[in-house]
Structure formats: C-alpha cells, structure tokens
Amino acid sequence: MRELYSGRAFALASKAAEGAGADLYVLSAGMGFVKQDALVPPYNLSVALNTDDCILLRSRAEPFTASQWWAALHEAQGSRPLAKLLSGRPKAMLVLAATRPYIQMVEEELASLTAAQVARLRIVGPTQANALPELLRPSVMPYDDRLDDVDVGLRGTRFDFAARALTHFVDLVGGDECIQSPQDHAKRVRLSLSKRRAPERLQRERIDAAALRRHVRALKKAGESKTSALAKLRRELGYACEQQRFSSAWEAL
Structure with a gap:
C-alpha cells in the first residue's frame, strides 16, 4: 500500500500512526479495509x-451506493472489518480520518456497532456531524477551518483535511493513559482551536476533466514539474483541483 499511496494525506496519516505506535489501515474503494x-x-x-x-458510476445494471459496495467487498470474508477490529482490540481507540464520501461508504457498518464500540470511535474529517446517524454524532471531533491557522502548522487542502485533523488529534490525545469520553475529546479539540482563526479562502472554480487534460499537456510542454504545475494551476490559473485527481491526469498523459 505504501507504494500506491504517495500523496501528502497518506504520508501524514502514516507519520501520525507511527508516532502513536498504532497500526494504520486504509479505507480503500478497490480493496476494502x-x-x-x-x-x-x-x-x-x-x-x-x-x-x-x-x-x-460504472454499473450497467442497477445503481448501487457506496455502503453497498463496501458490503460487497467484504462479503467473501463474511465480516464487518471495523467491528471485527474493535472487537479484537477491546482497549484500543479507532480514529477514522476520511473524506465525506468514504465516511458514507462505511456509515452503515459504523451504525451497527455496539454502544461500547462507538465510545471508542473518533471520526475526524467531515465537519457536518448532523449528516451522520445520531448514534455516531458524538464521535465526530469538531474540526473546522481554524485548523488552517498558520500557527497550527498544518495548512493544506480540503483533500488532505482529514489527515491533518488526524495529525492534530493524535498529538492532542496520544499521550493519554486511557481512552477518555468522546465528549471530553471534543471539548479538548474545541479548546485547542478556540484561539485560532480560519484564514480567508480564495474561491476557485473546479476544473472539468477536459480542461484539466488540456492544461496538463500545456504545463508538461512548458517543462513544469508535477508539483509546480499543480501550484500554477491553482494559484495562477485559479482552478480548484485535488492533488490525487491532478496526479492521475498527469500520469495518464
């Protein structure tokens, strides 16, 4: 997995797990857990x-949801991997750092956890806790754009927001001797961010697939590196584009 995931988000998550002496798992749309x-x-x-x-978007028959796809990925093993992990490690905390689509992918399994298991679950990433089942809402840590305050030292993109929140959360609670309640952890996150300010964000137009390919060709022809090309696309051309999406387009041309 390390060779496949080379972006900043995975690097941050890997470093956070290593610093906490914890195992890192990937919620993969292709391979499962x-x-x-x-x-x-x-x-x-x-x-x-x-x-x-x-x-x-690839089904030629009945459409299916992300959670149905997740269940199908693990049907052969006959297991719910997140529940299995929590059951096998009764004193461990599961910190789930993911973007909203991936939270939706595992939402049904999370909603089936026992109350004791949910008490050991923390979700960092989606800022709209109300979009989740009521049982899971206390597990959502209250991160917001104040994480981008320059003094926090974790500025980045929306794509790597969850990994940056994970880094902050592990630094905040990683030294605890026991797992505290979700409410206590949420209070500590709010207190940590209380003196921070969210920077003003530039409103960028999301680039469509055809325009992205066109600009990638032009930037490659101009001799730009992949990193400098993405920066130019965002800062000079004013487009919004996730790092992974840009990287896929770059490698494809």
Missing part, C-alpha cells in the same frame, strides 16, 4: 462522485 503494509495490486478506484475513477 487494508493494513498499510499489505501487498495489493495496482488499482485506481474511488467512491467520490466528482472523480473520473468513481466505481459508483
């Missing part, structure tokens, strides 16, 4: 509807 050192074949799938590789 996979430990970071597992050997897997190359793949390129997503459950985000605004990406070219969305598996939810």
Whole structure:
C-alpha cells in the first residue's frame, strides 16, 4: 500500500500512526479495509462522485451506493472489518480520518456497532456531524477551518483535511493513559482551536476533466514539474483541483 499511496494525506496519516505506535489501515474503494503494509495490486478506484475513477458510476445494471459496495467487498470474508477490529482490540481507540464520501461508504457498518464500540470511535474529517446517524454524532471531533491557522502548522487542502485533523488529534490525545469520553475529546479539540482563526479562502472554480487534460499537456510542454504545475494551476490559473485527481491526469498523459 505504501507504494500506491504517495500523496501528502497518506504520508501524514502514516507519520501520525507511527508516532502513536498504532497500526494504520486504509479505507480503500478497490480493496476494502487494508493494513498499510499489505501487498495489493495496482488499482485506481474511488467512491467520490466528482472523480473520473468513481466505481459508483460504472454499473450497467442497477445503481448501487457506496455502503453497498463496501458490503460487497467484504462479503467473501463474511465480516464487518471495523467491528471485527474493535472487537479484537477491546482497549484500543479507532480514529477514522476520511473524506465525506468514504465516511458514507462505511456509515452503515459504523451504525451497527455496539454502544461500547462507538465510545471508542473518533471520526475526524467531515465537519457536518448532523449528516451522520445520531448514534455516531458524538464521535465526530469538531474540526473546522481554524485548523488552517498558520500557527497550527498544518495548512493544506480540503483533500488532505482529514489527515491533518488526524495529525492534530493524535498529538492532542496520544499521550493519554486511557481512552477518555468522546465528549471530553471534543471539548479538548474545541479548546485547542478556540484561539485560532480560519484564514480567508480564495474561491476557485473546479476544473472539468477536459480542461484539466488540456492544461496538463500545456504545463508538461512548458517543462513544469508535477508539483509546480499543480501550484500554477491553482494559484495562477485559479482552478480548484485535488492533488490525487491532478496526479492521475498527469500520469495518464
């Protein structure tokens, strides 16, 4: 998995897990629930509807949801992997750092957890707790754009927001001797962010697939590196584009 996931989000999550002495697993749209050192074949799938590789748009028969796809991925093992992990580690906390589409992918399984298991679950990423089943809402840590305050030292994109929140949360509670309540953890997050300010965000137009390919060709022809090309696309051309999406387009041309 390490070779397949080379972006900033995975690097931050890997570093946070290593610093906490914890295992890191990937919520994969192609492979399911996979430990970071597992050997897997190359793949390129997503459950985000605004990406070219969305598996939810590939059905020629009945449409299906992200949660149905997640269940199908694990049907052969006959297990719910998140519940199984929590059951096998009764003193561990599961910190789930994911974007909204991936939270939706595992939402039904999370909603089936016992109350005791939910008490050991923390979700960092989606800022709208009300969009989740009521049972899960206390598990959502109250991160928001104040995480981008320059003094926090974790500025980034919306795509890597969950990984940056994970980094902050692990630094905040990683030294605790026991797992405190979700309410206590949420209070500590709010207190930590209380003196921070969200920076003003530039409103950028999301670039469509055709325009992205056109600009990637032009930037490559101009001799730009992938990193400088993405920066130019965002800052000079004024487009919004996730790092992974840009990287896929870059490698495809």
